[in-house]
Amino acid sequence: MDAAVGIIAGAGRFPFMVARGARRAGQRVVVIGLRGLADRALREHILASPQGADRFYWSGVVRLGRWIRIFRREGVRRAVMAGSVRKREMYGRFRLLRYLPDWTSIKVWFFRARDKRNDSLLSAAADEMALRGVMLESCVQYCAESLAGQGVLTRRSPPPGVLKDIEFGWRIAKELGRLDIGQAVAVKEQEVIAVEAIEGTDEMIRRAGQLCRVGGWTLVKAAKPNQDMRFDVPTVGPETIRHLAEQRAAALVVEAGKTVIIDLPETLALAERADISVIGRWNDAP
Incomplete structure (x- = not known):
């Protein structure tokens, strides 16, 4: 050894x-x-x-x-x-x-x-x-095998309106990371519902659900523009999906190649049952 x-x-x-x-x-x-x-x-x-x-x-x-x-x-x-x-x-x-x-x-x-x-x-x-x-x-x-891949990771594709929210939320999530505020943002119809700060992603999800009671919102979680992968690596997992389902979210977007999906098969199976699309997106910034 x-x-x-x-x-x-x-x-x-x-x-x-x-x-x-x-x-x-x-x-x-x-x-x-x-x-x-x-x-x-x-x-x-x-x-x-x-x-x-x-x-x-x-x-x-x-x-x-x-x-x-x-x-x-x-x-x-x-x-x-x-x-x-x-x-x-x-x-x-x-x-x-x-x-x-x-x-x-x-x-x-x-x-x-x-x-x-x-x-x-x-x-x-x-x-x-x-x-x-x-x-x-x-x-x-x-745990490299658990890094998010590119594209739609679930069988369920995101609804058409969510695609615009993904691009809108991506820019905001990256800016939050650049400012070292947080890694995630909740959006719906190109409107910011909630941003992650010191409370963490799970608490932010609960707050987003309280503020957007009609549901159908999108969580975008991304690495910082110059993410040091030694610490604070973006992660999602089964608990993330459970919280999203409780708060009636429609989609979860993570950064491909830099987000670890804990218990990957279980996480995606839970998302399928909850009708939540999971999407991996490459960062297109230089």
Whole structure:
């Protein structure tokens, strides 16, 4: 078995998928589950490996120094991030108690990051890890088969009126990404219903459904124009489809080649049953 790969695991099913992919690639995995975010079942999933060589640790979200110490002790020189981090919770009550940073995180926050946007903070954290001998890489290498393809991915094609919404929403989603606001926008009849910000895609979907009670709207989710695939990779999955169905959406558009579809067969099957078209679109900007 090759040298270990580290996985910094946030919320959702994505860390499970990345861990399975790393194992298939012959890697020993060392997982750091972010406390309050990572699924508790992930620990059992990792420690139940047939080889018995995989490791799992819990850690706080802003304990960068601890991440690095764990990885170095376990012989990890390459690491990836997988899973969502609900940043809105970092603005809740008692946030200083729940997210007390260590000294390494404080240095990154105050001295290394250009500003407090996601890209700046994560880039600064990756630089700090590299200085300490742990290179942050893209997790997509372990799940490339789940990247969205081009064209209509479901048997159901989008209704004619939705095609104009797709192009309209695409430009807005890309601009949201350029400004590092969010990755997704909900549109209907070339009108913006809702944009994703700190609340995340699922909450934005609920809000879009409340604002567009007639349904038939389109969710467009795209990578940032200069997306760093090491972190914040666009993802959709079964839960996305369930939320869209509950809120009477008509179509889901994702960026081909840059969006990971978690549990791809299940996601598309759910979309078929809910009469939701799923479309992969290549970015046509230079």
